[in-house]
Amino acid sequence: MIHEIRVISKSETDPRGQDLLEEIRRTLKIKSIKNIRTAKVYRLEGVTRAQALVFAQKVLVEPIGQQMSIGRSALKGAAKTIEVAYKPGVMNPEAASLIKAGKDIRVNPKAADSSWEYAFFGKLSQDELAEITERLLVNKTVEYVVKTSPKTLLITGTIGDIKTIPIRNLDTGKLMELSKDKLFLNLEEMMILKNYFQKIKRDPTDCEVETIAQTWSEHCVHKTFKAKLVIDGKNKEPLFSRIKKTVKNNPALIVSAFVDNSGVIDFYDGYAICGKAETHNSPSAIEPYGGAMTGSGGVFRDVLGTGQGAKPIISTDIFCFASPNMPPKLLPPGCLPPDYLLRKVVAGVRDYGNRVGIPTNNGSIHFHNDFRAKPTVAVGAFGLIPKNRAQKGKPKKGDLILTLGGRTGRDGIHGATFSSGEMTSQTISVSGSAVQIGNAIEEKRVIDTIIHLRDLGLIVAVTDCGAGGYSSAAGEMGQVVGARVYLEKVPLKYPGLAPWEIFLSESQERMVIATDQKNLKKVLEIAKLYNVEATVIGNFDGSKKLHVSYKNKTVCSLNMDFLHSGLPQRRMVGRSKRVAIGGELPSVPKDLEKIFLRILSHGNVCSKEPIVRLYDHNVQGTNAMHPFGGVDFDAPNDGAIVRPILSKPYGVVVTHGLNPALNNLDPYWGSIWALTEAVSNFVAIGGKIKDAALIDNFIWPFPDEESLAALDSAVDALCFLAKILKMPFISGKDSLSSTYRYPDGRILKIPPVVLISVFGKIKDVAKTVSSDFKKVGSTIVLVGNPDVKNLGASAYFDITNSSSPSIPKVDTKNINKVLESISQAVESGQILSCHDISEGGVATTLAEMAFGGGCGASINIAKITKGRPDFVLFSETAGTFLVEVESVQIAKKAFAGVPHKIIGETQEEEIIEINAGQKTLLKTPIKKLKNAWQKPMKEIFHQ
């Protein structure tokens, strides 16, 4: 029997209810609800009522502010009440803590669960309740409305069979039917499969087909990036080989590139640092909270699974959404509203990163309505590792395969293949099982364990158990020597999984390690110390095969060779198509201040502080540059700097750059912009590009001929500029499924995103600089060459409904000189503050520096160039900077031979004054500007 315990706050209001009430009023405009109160509902199974009462009193309720009821409703007099719970089978992380606490007080429930009940007071129609439930409370993928209390919390099931797939007899139609919505392989690949099994004269098992499909999925094998290309009739080298060649731009720095779960570069004192960025767009589109959580969890495990285990030290988050104010009628069927996505994705990142204790101290958010069908949710992680543990060992025959951490469930089945497919209005209902809720504490335990094992030298190799689950972990680790896996040994969350599901499940928070037999006892001891479940599930057997069994029955027996090399290189054709967009330039504004205020409120420009403060960006105590600084701690810096070894001054510098709106118009110059922006942020705070490496993420529409040509052009641009900068790419990822298909067959291409992350080392964090003005009366210099003619896709053009196909061109001829001059001037202490110019143009950059300085500034744009004043102020040319120095003389000396203009000075009066020659264009109080800049996100995040 189940005992239900409800806990409510004694006060008439509670923060959870108030937050929901505010959200209902803001987004649904329902004003008749007077109050919302919430009750936490706990269910305990397998205990007596007396035990349940003890449990409640000792663990669940605190009489100081709370009261409880057992077996009946707690909130009386409500107009409507609903309870929302996780669906059975979706693991509620809190359940494990309830069981633990039960054991600790010697009340041992067989099962436990928790959920929330919402009581609405005031007036509310059934339709309104349905709308609230659907839009704000329940995500049907993982949650449901509890209508009648469950009879049991225990999940039972019988083990699924091992099925044989008669692939040798399937015609092309049947082959594609088998592939559709499940394997996501094309006909050519299905034919290779069929031919292979014809050749070895047997039919495959379900597990073998699934294993091959995930190993060959776009997500895992990057078929497009490895394909031979023909672009506009010309043969071109595969994209991946071009990117890999950039390793030669700075080989001395690199410890490992493109071979491990993250890229690794040299640090100081025998340490190395590593970095990786991943996207988690498809899961986040259908379950943003869980998707963002598992995205973070996955990239942390990429770092943890590097070498023999690296410690995650920084987390970054970059999102693209449709505008939160987009009219609901634009939302495609089967998609979630952007404001809901934004809030839930932020909550997921918050709840995961904060709990694991990795500072989330760099990121950005971009808005463009073409993201309405699928957001971009990119998460990056960076780690620290002793250099002598930065390479994986090779498992030898006899070494054991151990799984560490979370148990295996049905969750995440088909994650790798699913994220390689395009999204349709059916995606949510068909692929629901691909999404799961992360358990951050499980991950934290696993991190602590692996780092401990690593330091004792007990790990031969480690890898995460991400896409493809054990099939990819064992398949990759045993690629050379061969692996044997016994699926009945795998600890399960609940019974009833078919063997292939156990092998393919993508349950989170699991790591796989290879360890020497003789160290097993020690490994198990350490895992136990951290409350981590560790189980031997197989060994490396020298067979050069992937052999998997379930209770003596063979489930999978594949040659590693066929699995990893059976897929032929693709040949793909691309054709570039230039769509000339008729330009419509804005008329010269009469009220420049009004325009400026609107730009400051633009989604891509406005302050994201309310979001950043929800993230624990200060955990580990390592920050040497916080996301925000300045007199009121509210002025944004260009990047993150941490001191991962607290007793040393060495810094890790992390920045990024992207601009999907530009890439949409011009993939070549948009990509140049993204890379320039990323390195400009890096240099602006004091990083040196000779000590830094690059990470690429391409988030692209499905590669039809046109999108493939655009991708080719983007890669060319990046390789060209990386060569100029002498910088290597050392890690990267592509996600080529940014396409949405409407029920009627129409296609929506989501804007292509090139996200560039930069990370590097700096010997002394004291030689870095923040963006806030430091003094009154200092000289303001614009360094670099702004393109004041081309403002296509700028915030300015967006708010004035203007358009132009011409986007800002970075001055690639002078870029090295510009960056070098900034680096030198920061190092020699001549720069007081520096801020890179990007979205919102030089006017925005100036304002942000003044926000932090608690002072004003006056500039004369006639010193920059003679162009249209509005264009000069709002041009978004990457690779240009505003710099504060003590005097004109210092400026002239520091930037001799580099394009630069001395444009004004800081002043005591807290006003931004912009002049063009003798004419005053704008004279606005800082406070007014700051309010406009802070307002949008404060509203969305109720702060």
Add this chain to the structure above:
Amino acid sequence: MTKPKVCILRTDGTNCDEELFYAFEKFGASPKFVHVNELRGKSKRLKEFNILALPGGFTYGDDVASGKILAVELVSFLKNEIEDFVAKYGLVIGICNGFQTLIRTGLLPFTKFGQMDATLAQNESGHFECRWIKVKVQKSKCVFLPQSNEIFDIAVNHGEGRIDAPQNIIKKIENEDLVVLKYVDEKGNPTQKYPQNPNGSVNAIAGICNQTGRILGLMPHPEKFVDATQYPNWRRSVSGNSPGFIIKNMVKFAQSS
């Protein structure tokens, strides 16, 4: 001089342990990471230490309530050992999640193990908050802090930090000089205003000690500002003392006693 031995207590979800370790080491103590399982299994004993430090984090995910599951664990298995440690020789500090745990064991405010007299409830804002604020040291019973009236910048990173208790308890805490730190505004006055008071804590209370003054619990993080460059505005200037002096004084006191 012997180095005071510090037990940095870890368990699932502890995540401010390394910076706390560093802070103690920097100020001359000898810290050691100890997992709660090691105390439960008696392979390590509290009596080997002079200071018990409970770091910040999300122990057991802060499930049910922050620090609750760990508090239940400590009360269930380590009651005698901790009571003994507190009664005889030890100093205790709980920071953020450590404070939440101490208050839920009942060790704070009145050293009643297993009975809660006050709580740390969800922030009034309804959300987690990571920022820098100012606190002022109060005249209190805390044995290792000088009565300095010092005001300094310090980091807060929490979602459940609002101290709450019946009025008579709050009065008792105030009257018996158990309030060690208060959130203050730019003029140095205790404040209920957000965000200077980041959680809406009653009487702007940020940290309290027990009646013997040997147990300190506080929501802000003194261990996150022991080097100049940890402060967001170190490039502008760092004024006055850094909050690291809380740990520094704790070590000094342990050394001398």
